[in-house]
Amino acid sequence: MSSPCCSVLANHLPHRVFLPDTARYNATEASYWSTQEAVLSPSCIVQPESSSDVSKFISVVTSITNCDFAIKSQGHAPAAGFANINDGVTLDITTLNATTISDDHSIASVGTGSAWTEVYRTLNPYNKTVAGGRNGAVGVGGLTIGGGISYYSPQVGFTCDTAVNFEVVLASSEIINANATSHLDLYRALKGGGNNFGVVTRIDFSTLETVPLFAGHLFNPANHTEDVLRAFANIAAAHDYDVHASIVTSLSFNSTTKTWSIINVPQYTLPNPNPPVYKELSSIPNITSLTSFEIQNISTLSAEPPYPQKHELFHTSTYAAPSNTSASTLLTEIFHYLNTSLSNAHPSYSPPDISWTLSLEPLPTAFTSHSHKDSILGLNTSENALITLFTGSWTNATLSNAANDLGRKLWRGMDQLAEARGLLRGFRYYNYADVSQDVLASYGGRTWGS
Numbered sequence: 001m002s003s004p005c006c007s008v009l010a011n012h013l014p015h016r017v018f019l020p021d022t023a024r025y026n027a028t029e030a031s032y033w034s035t036q037e038a039v040l041s042p043s044c045i046v047q048p049e050s051s052s053d054v055s056k057f058i059s060v061v062t063s064i065t066n067c068d069f070a071i072k073s074q075g076h077a078p079a080a081g082f083a084n085i086n087d088g089v090t091l092d093i094t095t096l097n098a099t100t101i102s103d104d105h106s107i108a109s110v111g112t113g114s115a116w117t118e119v120y121r122t123l124n125p126y127n128k129t130v131a132g133g134r135n136g137a138v139g140v141g142g143l144t145i146g147g148g149i150s151y152y153s154p155q156v157g158f159t160c161d162t163a164v165n166f167e168v169v170l171a172s173s174e175i176i177n178a179n180a181t182s183h184l185d186l187y188r189a190l191k192g193g194g195n196n197f198g199v200v201t202r203i204d205f206s207t208l209e210t211v212p213l214f215a216g217h218l219f220n221p222a223n224h225t226e227d228v229l230r231a232f233a234n235i236a237a238a239h240d241y242d243v244h245a246s247i248v249t250s251l252s253f254n255s256t257t258k259t260w261s262i263i264n265v266p267q268y269t270l271p272n273p274n275p276p277v278y279k280e281l282s283s284i285p286n287i288t289s290l291t292s293f294e295i296q297n298i299s300t301l302s303a304e305p306p307y308p309q310k311h312e313l314f315h316t317s318t319y320a321a322p323s324n325t326s327a328s329t330l331l332t333e334i335f336h337y338l339n340t341s342l343s344n345a346h347p348s349y350s351p352p353d354i355s356w357t358l359s360l361e362p363l364p365t366a367f368t369s370h371s372h373k374d375s376i377l378g379l380n381t382s383e384n385a386l387i388t389l390f391t392g393s394w395t396n397a398t399l400s401n402a403a404n405d406l407g408r409k410l411w412r413g414m415d416q417l418a419e420a421r422g423l424l425r426g427f428r429y430y431n432y433a434d435v436s437q438d439v440l441a442s443y444g445g446r447t448w449g450s
């Protein structure tokens with residue numbers, strides 16, 4: 001074995017330690033969403049069967065000098081090193097994937113290595129669900145401890161706001177439960193604090209009644225970009241935000257054709273085939289061959305569409321949406337800035353292989369009001385806002401430096417436009433952030449009103 005950590009771990013956890021070029025090791029490596037995570041090579045991968053295995057793991061790695069390790073759930077965080085490691089040990093908790101429901105069906109207890117779709121499928125026969133990831137292949141562990149935006153967020157807040165208990169293995173290897181009456185500080189810190197506080201092995205969530213949902217995919221021609229941004233701003237800035245509405249509007253730039261495409265993914269958490277909140281958006285001319293509106297259940301809706309592994313870059317910002325006109329003016333300005341910058345970018349900085357996407361999601365007060373007391377996020381609940389996710393994707397590793405440089409430059413340019421209009425807010429959403437963004441410093445409301 002190449003690392004002393006792996007030999008000692010194999011003694012303490014027989015049959016749970018997997019070396020390079022074994023089937024289990026290779027399957028974990030292949031399961032990462034981004035290429036830059038998948039190409040890292042740990043000396044071994046450990047798959048625990050229980051919290052007590054995780055406790056044994058922690059007591060071994062903390063007793064050996066330089067036994068670095070990474071924690072992996074479903075591997076959807078894009079940045080290299082978030083959930084994988086070169087030379088150290090990767091703790092792959094996807095084996096902790098059980099979901100059970102309490103006798104009165106009000107609490108679902110979920111292993112943090114589970115993918116959301118497995119959770120939804122298990123709870124479906126009870127007519128219950130939880131406010132988890134929209135994409136079912138994402139992991140319960142990473143999404144929840146980074147916050148978690150679900151279709152139900154305007155009703156119940158971030159996914160972490162619906163967690164009533166975390167079972168955690170601490171650095172001391174003790175297994176504890178953090179909740180409103182025990183280890184309250186840790187309970188609050190895990191709601192957005194990420195993997196800094198221990199290995200979370202199980203989360204107990206409050207459940208919701210399931211009803212079929214309205215699910216739309218609405219593609220618009222690029223010459224209607226400003227109309228779409230106006231319709232999105234009207235939804236995001238509404239004082240009487242409809243708590244059943246959850247939408248992602250994305251503008252994607254194709255570096256080969258230098259053209260834009262628009263996709264809106266509007267959802268409604270009731271089986272209403274024609275919710276008024278989407279009336280303006282659905283009246284904009286759309287590409288009918290691609291557009292669909294369906295009523296679906298959450299398990300079907302959460303199926304991840306096939307997506308090839310690529311190099312990926314995420315950046316996020318938060319902008320205030322105090323009125324529909326100010327939000328729509330800013331978004332239009334940002335679109336023109338991106339269009340000019342990307343269309344004129346030197347080919348070495350935006351080669352054809354790279355695609356760029358700006359996604360917009362409402363962050364109304366209805367949503368943030370659930371986060372105020374119980375988590376460390378400290379969000380301002382007095383104004384509607386929106387979250388941006390700016391992404392780059394490419395296949396050729398030699399483009400990574402140029403793509404990262406350009407992505408960060410464009411993100412700063414967008415923030416400067418928001419700042420000039422007084423709409424830039426400090427909050428950086430953990431699960432969408434780049435390594436260059438100081439997420440934890442953005443918590444607690446200190447920079448929200450700036």
Ligand SMILES: Cc1cc2nc3c(=O)[nH]c(=O)nc-3n(C[C@H](O)[C@H](O)[C@H](O)COP(=O)(O)OP(=O)(O)OC[C@H]3O[C@@H](n4cnc5c(N)ncnc54)[C@H](O)[C@@H]3O)c2cc1C
Binds near residue numbers: 112135140201
């Ligand atoms: C296709 C796609 C769709 C997405 N959809 C959504 C969405 O609908 N809503 C949303 O809010 N976000 C979404 N995200 C972002 C997503 O929440 C983050 O990427 C999240 O970190 C992924 O969690 P994971 O467990 O799959 O990832 P991993 O890469 O396995 O883990 C992410 C981070 O969490 C840590 N971690 C994971 N489990 C534990 C644990 N049990 N204990 C301690 N630390 C742990 C890891 O060390 C790592 O740093 C999406 C991302 C992608 C790529």
